[in-house]
Amino acid sequence: MRTPVLPYRQNLASCAALVNGAGLGQSWPIMRLPALLPAIAAFLALSVATSGAQTVLFPAPSGTSAREIVVYSSLDNDLAAPLLQAFQARHPDLAVRYDNLLTGELHERIVRETRQGTGTADFAFSSAMDLQIKLANDGFARAVVTPDTPDWPDWANWRDTAYALTFEPAVFAYHKPSFAGQEPPATRADLVRWIAGHPDQARGRIGTYDIARSGVGYLFMARDQELYPGIWSVVQAMGRAGVQQFPTSSALLERISDGRLAIGYNLLGSYAADWARRHPDVGLILPRDFTVVVSRVALVPAAARHPELGAELLSFLMSPEGQTLLSRTLRLSAVSLEVAGQQSPAGGMQDLAGLRLKPVPVSPGLLAYLDQATRAKLLARWTEAISGR
Template sequence: MIRVLPFLFALLLTPPAARAEISFLPAPGPGAGDESGVSGEIVIYSSLDTRLAHPLLAAFQARYPGIAIRYEDLLTGEMHERILRETDNAGVTADLVFSSAMDLQVKLVNDGYAQRVVTAATGDWPGWAMWRETAYALTYEPAVFAWHVPSFADHPPPATRADLLAWLEDAPAAARGRIGTYDIARSGVGYLFLARDQDLFPGIWQVMAAMGQSGVQQYPTSQELLARIATGEIAVGYNLLGSYVAEAVRQNPGQIGMTLPQDFTVVVSRVALVPRAAARPELGALLLDWLMSPEGQSELSRHLRLPAVGLEVAAGESPSGALADLSGLRLKPVPVGPGMLAYLDQANRSRLIARWQQALRPAAP
């Protein structure tokens, strides 16, 4: 076990990870007033887009200027397989793993690929947001609808799944080829969202069938889908990660809109852990400690525009951001824990993907 206490907060660190995209942030170097004495390189594997991650990492480096960071931005499935491969080959892997695929992170813990880390905030962390003091939920992220604003200039965009179904059926010309979502066979979080939809909403397959009839477009990442919403190629994106949509709304005013579903809103979290085979586990633990601190949670909220998990931050003044206020919604958070393993059962997964593919296949004329 690694234990990080406040008086040890200045002893450790190591680099980041990518989606075929690797970036390196050199250590700024100690400046006046730096008393941490921490130096080294930390390796991070993460599914958080590099552009969103860099301001967060810069804030961490401002606290620990002796730390260099190697950040690898990876698809969630690729990240999981890489950790297994590197660990099983008796090598070393990332020092911290930060992923939106909660189920895959829980599986790493369950299968012995992660190590326990007790941070200064562990004792106050919500029970639903951690498992075995090993996997920690750091964000509170809703699945949202994204939409092309000019396409809905004369009428409101869908606010519920029933609204979405009505739009698909009542406006076939406007909807044809202009509904998009994740490819659940390639996107871990897309698969998790659909699995939760199936648990919570018996009518989800009617919605999926209507999407198939409308020529649904599937993408492995949020960025690809949002780029097409910005141009109007896609009119509505279904079940997208809120942080990416909030940032896209900020960057594309008047082009992209965001709606948190009013019937129910699935909430997932980005989960962090320190792998068993980390080369510099002490640095991974230090970064995790910082991310769970009020400072780290504030930075996460500010840059990802998401509510914080940390109780001190959540109880304080809401950070500025499109997702700061979730009041009045029927929120359905996904707890971090062994219940998530059911989503990874291969038989369950195969059945769900097969049913998805069948539902999306347009009926013969």
């Protein structure tokens, strides 16, 4: 039996806050989304929480709905709302059912519903790049060509079935008061030197993801291992300093904001930037030696009940308007070359010029991260290094 649906009103204040600038150790200009806030103010939704899932229903703005699009996504409701409202402004008779799922549950639900023959979501959007590529590779996604497909970067498109829509760097987040009078580490070598030079300040005050429980944390570390031969000496140094591990970004950022942690390693940039905007003691640094970049990947499931609606939403989010909204809402640089070329530093996280950006390609190469033997080997090496050995 389905859990009862409970009344839920979208928090206008949190939606309005999304369109204000975020700080990276500096003040950002205020950015607003014209004509969007009145729609949000009038928005009444319904919500249900089951296991790790939450469903939000966005009624058609016109008040009458002949169609409904179903979206499965791992993007938080507050961040998704402006995007979906803007899409509905183009389609005022369209209602949206938004299922906010854990990445593993999103993947499993699409596979299960496809095999049951009941139909599944019309659009899927997830931060688990490897699981999204597995869906596409295993035949659970359909090819969709949008007006922007011909100009989409090659690394961000796999066979027109899976598209990277965001550009999310792994960042260092730090407690500004803890680094008063000194520069926080800007490279991995800097981090090791800071640990060695400030043992009392570093002891127990470094945080990172628990890569056994955090999918994005695991992906970041796997990429670090591929790109940086000295990564295990960095992990050993953090381990000797009593590094703390957490499964979520919010757990890390809460402790950085109040000073329990001095610095966080390899945090997902979208959440860190939003937290920094709301907590002035949190600063961010994009590592200067190299910056791993991951993406949220979108696809239209092969068994979508209304694939034409999924294709419409994909086209919107790949359009200059959609990419600008994604950039402003998530405080990230756009994947779209057209939008990225027009952005000021305030349009994304900061000026990316001069950084060694290392985006994770949307390709079957991601499937290697799902190999159980490869995963077990990396986790064993992590456990050994984090113990300081």
